[in-house]
Amino acid sequence: MNFRIDRRDLLKASGALAVTLATPSILRAQGATVKVGVLEPLTGNLAYNGTQSAAGAKFAADKINAAGGIKSMNGAQIELVVVDAQSRPEVAASSVDTLAQAGVVAFTGATASALGLASSQAAAKYDLAQVFSIGTAENIVQRGLPNVFRFTPGVNKCTSVALENLKLLNEGAGNVVKTAAIVHEDGPFGSNMAKIMAAELPKQGIEVVETISHPTPHRDFSNIALRVKASKADILIPSNYINEYTLMARSLRQQRVELKAIYSILGGAASNIKFVRENQEVAQYVMDCNHWYDPNKEDSKALAAAASAAGLDLTYDVMVSYATVQVIADSLERSGSDDRKKMLEALAASTFDQSIMPYGPTKFVNGDNVNSRPVNTQIRGEKIELVFPKEFASAEPVFPIPAK
Structure with missing residues (x-):
């Protein structure tokens, strides 16, 4: 239990x-x-x-x-x-x-x-x-x-590895992701991540169309979800702690935000089995670059x-x-x-x-x-699978999110 x-x-x-x-x-x-x-x-x-x-x-x-x-x-x-x-x-x-x-x-x-x-x-x-x-x-x-x-690893290494793996994923899918929205906590790690992503994503042909910061704790993500929806971003790149990540994911679903991928960097819930267990539908195919054994x-x-x-x-x-x-x-x-x-x-x-x-x-x-x-994980069913690097992988990555 x-x-x-x-x-x-x-x-x-x-x-x-x-x-x-x-x-x-x-x-x-x-x-x-x-x-x-x-x-x-x-x-x-x-x-x-x-x-x-x-x-x-x-x-x-x-x-x-x-x-x-x-x-x-x-x-x-x-x-x-x-x-x-x-x-x-x-x-x-x-x-x-x-x-x-x-x-x-x-x-x-x-x-x-x-x-x-x-x-x-x-x-x-x-x-x-x-x-x-x-x-x-x-x-x-x-x-x-x-x-x-x-x-x-610190945010620089995590972000660098995340970018390398995102490039491989997107190229493998025919470069379907062309625009990105970034949502991050406004502390040292989230702010630094957002700064790096804003500079590096355009080099991969991905335009950053929205960047949104929020404090910790933060209790209402409705407006943030609406801003992400209005941006029409292909991919959401979030970086925040577990409570905020969970609220954000639920708000995205409530506002019917359609995304080709949610690709977290140090996502507080994206590699957390508690999040998976309590948010089955919201969690599916969420990917993360984070700490893992x-x-x-x-x-x-x-x-x-x-x-x-x-x-x-x-x-x-x-x-x-x-x-x-x-x-x-x-x-x-x-x-x-x-x-x-x-x-x-x-x-x-x-x-x-x-x-x-x-x-x-x-x-x-x-x-x-x-x-x-760091490693990349992805939520699949009731499990958190490792997808990068290949020597530790327990499953192949799924990218983009399959059409319903």
């Missing part, structure tokens, strides 16, 4: 203590421990993503602890310190003090670029590493902060089984948070210490190649993992 785990049941579902939001939640382990922070929005408009991410971190810690913990530290068990960023940048920043006082060696988070920008700046004064699970805005890695390690790896299969047993949606939030804890654990193994400066050095030198993601060996250059890569 699938259901949403709320913040109180977040970790209870897999047999751990429930999260207490008044103070950091420390997931107790037996014997010697090493503390790793998890800073995620467990409340507010990003709560779904945040609770998913926190659960992913716990699955990883459980797996590592069951395998003997950090062996170079005499089998020290990873003890997660979970703190709620409340979907607010100022809270994300102040929460770093809580993590530092709790004695974490590093932390992962924080679902949204705005939150991560605030938390990583605050963490710099403690020499406290933040390994970003999700943080696509490029200014995250452009500030010269030595404590920033973005494991997953390699489903063929044994750790990936084990994670999928653990999420299913916990009644948890297997989303990219779960996947990338799991992977960032893997990276932190590997750095602990190599440093053999819970010293924060040694952790910074170990992460900077990371060549970890055993994560669940479809990446090459980790290589942080100015805090950015240059060997990260």
